[in-house]
Amino acid sequence: MVVVLGLIVGILLGIVFDFNIPDALSPYMSVAILACLDSVFGAIRANLSHSFKADIFISGFFGNALLAAGMAYLGDKIGIPMYIAAVIVFGGRIFDNFAIIRRNILEKMKSRKTYKDYKGKLDEENAS
Numbered sequence: 001m002v003v004v005l006g007l008i009v010g011i012l013l014g015i016v017f018d019f020n021i022p023d024a025l026s027p028y029m030s031v032a033i034l035a036c037l038d039s040v041f042g043a044i045r046a047n048l049s050h051s052f053k054a055d056i057f058i059s060g061f062f063g064n065a066l067l068a069a070g071m072a073y074l075g076d077k078i079g080i081p082m083y084i085a086a087v088i089v090f091g092g093r094i095f096d097n098f099a100i101i102r103r104n105i106l107e108k109m110k111s112r113k114t115y116k117d118y119k120g121k122l123d124e125e126n127a128s
Contacts, residue, residue: 027076028069031086035064038090041097048104064090 021029039061046052068086075082 027083028072031072031083031090032065032069034087034090034094035068036061038093038097039064041094041101045097045100045104048101048108 039057042060043052043057046057068083068090071086072083
């Protein structure tokens with residue numbers, strides 16, 4: 001419930017206030033958002049595996065975002081496009097987490113179907 005409320009408040013704030021990110025900061029912000037998405041997909045994966053811990057999620061969410069933006073900034077200052085490394089790493093992790101989430105959901109759906117089929121057969125045998 002808190003998640004849905006936070007999402008609604010965030011959408012409303014985004015609609016009401018016209019917030020633009022300066023062009024100079026957009027590379028850092030894009031990498032930070034990618035790092036946050038990685039944390040969100042990791043949290044969904046952990047939740048499906050029944051190993052989610054809020055403190056790990058929150059520290060990873062903000063820590064990854066700050067680290068990724070800091071790496072991109074540092075790379076700009078020394079003339080090395082380090083944001084590319086962050087994009088590759090976080091992008092790869094997002095796809096890995098999505099693949100694991102997809103497999104977990106499909107396995108749960110299959111196990112429910114198998115259980116329903118098994119239970120249906122038992123009910124038929126008990127009825128006769």
